[in-house]
Amino acid sequence: MPLRIASKIVGYEVESKAAEAALDAEKKPAGKSAPAAAPAADKNSSAPVANPLADRIEPVLVEMSERVERPECLRGTTYKIKTPVSEHAMYVTINDMVLNEGTEFESRQPFEIFINSKNLEHYQWIVALTRVVSAVFRKGGDVTFLAEELQAVFDPKGGYWQKGKFMPSLVAELGAVLDKHMREIGMIQPSERALAARKLIAEKQSAVSNVVKLQPPTVAEPTEAIPPHAAVATATSTKTCPSCGFGGLICASGCETCPDCGFSRCG
Numbered sequence: 001m002p003l004r005i006a007s008k009i010v011g012y013e014v015e016s017k018a019a020e021a022a023l024d025a026e027k028k029p030a031g032k033s034a035p036a037a038a039p040a041a042d043k044n045s046s047a048p049v050a051n052p053l054a055d056r057i058e059p060v061l062v063e064m065s066e067r068v069e070r071p072e073c074l075r076g077t078t079y080k081i082k083t084p085v086s087e088h089a090m091y092v093t094i095n096d097m098v099l100n101e102g103t104e105f106e107s108r109q110p111f112e113i114f115i116n117s118k119n120l121e122h123y124q125w126i127v128a129l130t131r132v133v134s135a136v137f138r139k140g141g142d143v144t145f146l147a148e149e150l151q152a153v154f155d156p157k158g159g160y161w162q163k164g165k166f167m168p169s170l171v172a173e174l175g176a177v178l179d180k181h182m183r184e185i186g187m188i189q190p191s192e193r194a195l196a197a198r199k200l201i202a203e204k205q206s207a208v209s210n211v212v213k214l215q216p217p218t219v220a221e222p223t224e225a226i227p228p229h230a231a232v233a234t235a236t237s238t239k240t241c242p243s244c245g246f247g248g249l250i251c252a253s254g255c256e257t258c259p260d261c262g263f264s265r266c267g
Contacts, residue, residue, distance in 0.1 A: 071097065074111060077184075079177045083170060084160050088118040092174065094181050108185040110137045115174070122170070129171070133178075144188050150175025163242050164256075164265045180244055190260055197259035201248045 013019070074095040081090040092115050096108040112134040115126050136143055155169035167173045182188045190198075241249055241258035249256045255266035 070111070075108070077181060079181070081173055081177065083162065083167075083173065085170065086117070086119050086121075090115060090117040090119075092177050094178070096185060108187075109140065110143060110181070110185075110187075112137060113178075129174070144182055147175050147179035147182060147188070150178060163263075165243050165263050176243065183244055193259055197250065198248055201250070 074097060076093050076095040078091055078093045081092060083090070092113065094110055095112045095114075097111040098106065098108055100106050113130050115130050117126075133146060136146060151172045153169050153171040153175070155171075159166055159168040159172070161167070162173060165176075167176070179188065183190070241261065241263050243258060243263040244261040249258055249263075251257070252264075253266075255264050257264045
């Protein structure tokens with residue numbers, strides 16, 4: 001066990017068996033004779049001298065986490081990113097390791113990520129990013145913070161709009177893809193507001209379907225034109241959010257809005 005020295009060191013000496021015996025003799029109470037010190041070894045004698053460091057145990061390096069070897073087969077998903085800042089599209093492939101396969105505790109954990117594109121302008125930092133993110137994936141544990149950190153990166157040249165959502169940088173869009181993938185595999189759970197919105201949508205859909213079933217078929221009569229915002233609200237009640245994959249966009253002020261991530265068709 002290491003000892004912390006708080007005072008100033010003013011001198012030192014090499015520890016030996018004779019010094020240990022003398023120290024033990026000082027610690028013992030009076031009246032008890034201390035054992036005789038071992039005679040000093042003659043310089044000219046050929047007898048081997050005991051090495052005090054020989055009995056010390058060498059420290060053993062202990063790894064606190066289990067080393068995970070890459071399986072031969074991994075399940076992967078590829079996402080296509082087409083940005084207005086680049087002529088060529090980017091393809092992001094995230095491979096997952098299946099844990100506890102075939103049991104009720106089966107889950108997927110991201111293991112590695114690859115990013116390919118014909119555009120070699122960002123090749124250097126893309127390779128560095130994939131290696132660092134893959135290394136964090138292999139460490140295991142909660143890696144959801146990566147999506148949040150990447151989405152917070154801003155480009156000093158300015159961002160761009162992508163499917164109704166503002167992307168502050170290309171790295172932020174890669175973080176959005178990572179966030180979407182983690183939501184699909186269940187690593188990121190929807191917020192309480194999103195769960196409440198899903199419950200409300202399910203109740204409204206169930207109520208509408210019950211009313212339609214109870215009403216007898218009638219002859220269509222000419223009615224007033226349906227307002228555009230009402231038609232959008234009916235048509236988008238079961239659409240999936242293109243940003244986070246949430247299954248249930250709602251109509252807010254005439255715009256398709258995701259209650260989970262805040263995506264809006266109107267920007």
